[in-house]
Amino acid sequence: MILNSLLLNNFRLYKDAKIDFSPSINYLIGGNGQGKTSLLEAIYFMCTTKNFKAASDTELLRFTSDFYSVEGFFSNITDDNVKIYYSNADNKRIYSLNNKSVTRTSDIIGRFPIVLLTPQDHAITQGTPADRRKFFDSVISQAGSRYLMNLMEYAKILKNRSALLGTISFSQRTDLMEELDAWNEKLVLVGSEIIIARKNFVREFMPFFSDAFKSVTGRNDAAGISYTYLGNGISDEIADSRIQDKFHELLKIRRNEELKREVNLVGPHRDEFIFTLNSSPLRIFGSQGEHKTFQVALRFGQYFFLKDKLNRTPVILLDDVFGELEAKKASAISEHLNELGQTFVTMTDFSNVSLLDKSKDNLFINIQNGTATYA
Amino acid sequence: MDSRVFNQGEKLNIAEPLQRAIEEFSKFPGIGRKTAQRLSLFLLKTNEDSFNNFINSMVDLKKKLTFCSRCYNISEDELCEICRSPKREKTTICVVEEASDIIAIERTNEYMGMYHVLGGVLSPLSGMTHDRLKIKELLTRLKDENIEEIILALNPDTEGDATTLYLLNLLKPLGIRVTRIARGLPIGGDLEFADEATIGRALTGRIQL
Ligand SMILES: [Zn+2]
Numbered sequence: 001m002i003l004n005s006l007l008l009n010n011f012r013l014y015k016d017a018k019i020d021f022s023p024s025i026n027y028l029i030g031g032n033g034q035g036k037t038s039l040l041e042a043i044y045f046m047c048t049t050k051n052f053k054a055a056s057d058t059e060l061l062r063f064t065s066d067f068y069s070v071e072g073f074f075s076n077i078t079d080d081n082v083k084i085y086y087s088n089a090d091n092k093r094i095y096s097l098n099n100k101s102v103t104r105t106s107d108i109i110g111r112f113p114i115v116l117l118t119p120q121d122h123a124i125t126q127g128t129p130a131d132r133r134k135f136f137d138s139v140i141s142q143a144g145s146r147y148l149m150n151l152m153e154y155a156k157i158l159k160n161r162s163a164l165l166g167t168i169s170f171s172q173r174t175d176l177m178e179e180l181d182a183w184n185e186k187l188v189l190v191g192s193e194i195i196i197a198r199k200n201f202v203r204e205f206m207p208f209f210s211d212a213f214k215s216v217t218g219r220n221d222a223a224g225i226s227y228t229y230l231g232n233g234i235s236d237e238i239a240d241s242r243i244q245d246k247f248h249e250l251l252k253i254r255r256n257e258e259l260k261r262e263v264n265l266v267g268p269h270r271d272e273f274i275f276t277l278n279s280s281p282l283r284i285f286g287s288q289g290e291h292k293t294f295q296v297a298l299r300f301g302q303y304f305f306l307k308d309k310l311n312r313t314p315v316i317l318l319d320d321v322f323g324e325l326e327a328k329k330a331s332a333i334s335e336h337l338n339e340l341g342q343t344f345v346t347m348t349d350f351s352n353v354s355l356l357d358k359s360k361d362n363l364f365i366n367i368q369n370g371t372a373t374y375a
Numbered sequence: 376m377d378s379r380v381f382n383q384g385e386k387l388n389i390a391e392p393l394q395r396a397i398e399e400f401s402k403f404p405g406i407g408r409k410t411a412q413r414l415s416l417f418l419l420k421t422n423e424d425s426f427n428n429f430i431n432s433m434v435d436l437k438k439k440l441t442f443c444s445r446c447y448n449i450s451e452d453e454l455c456e457i458c459r460s461p462k463r464e465k466t467t468i469c470v471v472e473e474a475s476d477i478i479a480i481e482r483t484n485e486y487m488g489m490y491h492v493l494g495g496v497l498s499p500l501s502g503m504t505h506d507r508l509k510i511k512e513l514l515t516r517l518k519d520e521n522i523e524e525i526i527l528a529l530n531p532d533t534e535g536d537a538t539t540l541y542l543l544n545l546l547k548p549l550g551i552r553v554t555r556i557a558r559g560l561p562i563g564g565d566l567e568f569a570d571e572a573t574i575g576r577a578l579t580g581r582i583q584l
Contacts, residue, residue: 156533164499179497179505182541186533 001112001312002075002342003043010065012038013370022363025334025343029353029375030367036346039367040116040317042070043344046082047112047315048142049095049105057086057093074112076312082112106145113142113306113314117321121295125275125282132273139302140201143309147197154190158264161187166262187267188247194268195229195247196240202227202273208308209301215336216297223297224276229268296321296333303340316343338362393419442474445516447492447509449474457490464488466523470513470542472496472530480528488526491516496529496538503534505541517549527555 002023008014013035028036037053044052051060061068071083085094095102102108123131141148161183168176202225213223230246232238238246250266251258258265275282275294282294306314316337322345337343338359347353353364364375389397393415400411418426442448443455446468450456457463457477467488471477477490493508516522527542529535539555546553 153533157537160499160534160537167499167502167504175506176504178544179499179541181544182497182537183499185540186537 001315003315004073004075006039006042006073007069007071008042009070010062010068011042011060011070012062014038015062015370017370017372019365019372021342021344022361023342024359024361025337025345025363027353027362027364028344028346028367029364030346030348032348034367035370036367037319038370039372040319040344040346043072043315044114044116044317045084046070046072047108047114049084049108052116052118057091058088060086061088076112080111082108106148109145109148110142110310111312113310113312114317115299115303115306115314116317116319117296117299118319119321121299122291124298125286125291125294129270129272133269133271135298136198136201136273139205139305140197142306143201147194150190150193150197154187154194154268157183157187157190158267158269162262162264165258165264169259169262184248184251187264188244188251191267192243192247195243195271198227198229198268198271199237199240204309205301205305208304209297212300212304213293213297216293216300216333222276222278223294224279226274226276227271228274229271230266300336313341316340318343318345320346320348322347442492446490447474447494447512448477448490462487466521467526468513468516468522468524469526469528471528472535476528488524493529493538496534497541498534508538510542510545514545517546517551522551524552524554527553 003021004023005018005020008017008019010016019039028039030036041051041053041055044050057068066088067086069083069085071081074080074082081098083094083096083099085096086092087094095108097107097111124135125132137147137151141151161180164176164180164183167173168180206225209225210223214220230238230243230250247266254265275286277286277290277294282290286294303314303316306312322333334345337345338361358364366373366375396415396418397408397411400406400414401408403411406414418429421429439451440449441451443450443458444453445458446455448455448457450458452459464487468491469480469486469488470491470493471480472493472495474492477492480486480490491509491513493510493513495503495508497503497505497508517525525546527539529539543553543555
């Protein structure tokens with residue numbers, strides 16, 4: 001998949017811009033606050049319908065404007081045109097795909113696969129278990145809409161169930177225990193689907209991740225991902241057919257504790273993914289550099305996985321990643337990028353530019369105060 | 376021009392009766408402030424006859440209609456037309472969430488049995504527990520009437536499913552055949568339907584720390 005050009009109207013700093021891109025690497029070079037990350041934001045927005053900066057529409061709106069629009073022209077299996085239009089007066093966003101308005105996110109998600117690397121990726125390996133779940137959830141969701149629906153439903157069940165635990169614990173009404181049983185059944189049905197999807201994903205993802213890890217490091221280290229769920233250890237996997245029973249068992253064991261604390265204590269919302277490097281846990285023994293390598297390899301693993309699964313080549317966005325890496329690694333990665341497909345790289349640091357591949361397909365775009373010029 | 380002139384919302388000086396009408400219309404499901412304003416102004420401008428027709432139909436709605444004492448369908452009498460009809464199959468009860476679901480099922484002309492309206496679904500988040508639904512009344516009917524089959528036809532959403540599971544557990548030991556309507560395509564995935572926060576977290580969460 002290639003993004004050939006982008007039209008921006010009143011989006012962030014961009015008043016009225018049309019930017020053509022290279023099918024290879026596009027280096028977006030500029031100082032802080034000049035609008036280079038806004039371009040990645042716009043691209044990610046079109047492909048996922050979500051804003052990765054979690055910005056509100058009014059924040060995206062250029063000063064004093066009453067609408068913004070972002071439009072992209074893609075060469076996909078077919079030529080596709082995606083547009084997001086926001087009007088301040090209606091406070092409404094309209095998505096359209098090939099000039100027809102789209103009401104279901106699933107029409108867009110997965111159709112324009114995208115992989116984003118940002119400095120915030122440190123949270124994947126160094127943050128909380130919730131940060132790791134978010135990473136895996138986002139990748140699995142891009143590969144299939146059923147998983148996303150299950151996640152949404154599961155969140156709803158959790159909210160209802162914790163409200164019920166609170167009501168029971170507050171009122172001491174025993175007649176509500178049968179209601180809790182019903183919610184348990186629903187929790188187990190949807191929760192087990194999520195667990196099985198995550199199990200399958202880690203298994204399918206591993207080869208893509210290993211390959212990515214090897215090409216990033218150039219070494220033969222064994223990088224591993226273990227998925228732990230329903231209180232099992234790293235090595236004792238629970239067969240898919242046993243998951244529902246095990247889930248129910250744990251709910252029974254922890255029922256009193258759940259009622260006392262009014263919190264959902266069992267289920268995939270408490271899962272953990274454990275990263276290992278040559279069999280030792282990365283979280284405990286990993287150096288800063290090893291963490292960084294892991295994060296980059298996870299993202300490239302995501303790229304290869306989505307490419308294989310969706311049969312479309314994802315677009316890669318690198319936000320300020322080169323600034324953080326040593327120069328040697330940066331040039332090694334930029335060599336790899338050339339083989340991968342279309343990439344957008346933001347860079348503040350001009351000193352790194354000299355290390356980059358200036359082969360003729362790559363494009364250097366200077367970004368200054370919402371204006372793009374070709375270098 | 377002074378921008379304060381355009382201040383919208385409650386503080387604007389509107390004649391009190393009009394203000395009240397707008398407030399009342401705003402309480403309707405799916406009616407926002409702008410629409411409430413339009414509806415109120417429309418009523419104000421309408422002629423005497425059509426205005427009275429409108430008011431009378433509203434008064435009759437509340438005065439002449441009640442809920443069927445057996446199935447809790449909307450009815451003009453103690454028992455609704457379906458419960459009174461000799462043509463209906465009396466051994467089957469279809470359990471629905473709201474009376475409006477009966478209208479939808481009746482339109483298909485496929486079902487000839489009886490109904491039972493629960494008046495909602497289990498939703499601990501909004502304080503809906505089993506005792507606020509017509510579940511006890513359903514169990515009483517199972518004792519009093521000669522029921523052979525119960526069809527659970529609740530909406531296939533999270534709360535509807537939990538309620539179906541609850542009723543299944545309750546009804547199974549009674550030795551009555553219990554079925555549920557076939558689930559269609561999963562809803563969900565709609566932009567309107569989707570819990571934006573949840574999708575947001577799933578898709579971009581790792582970024583927003
Ligand atoms: Zn009736």
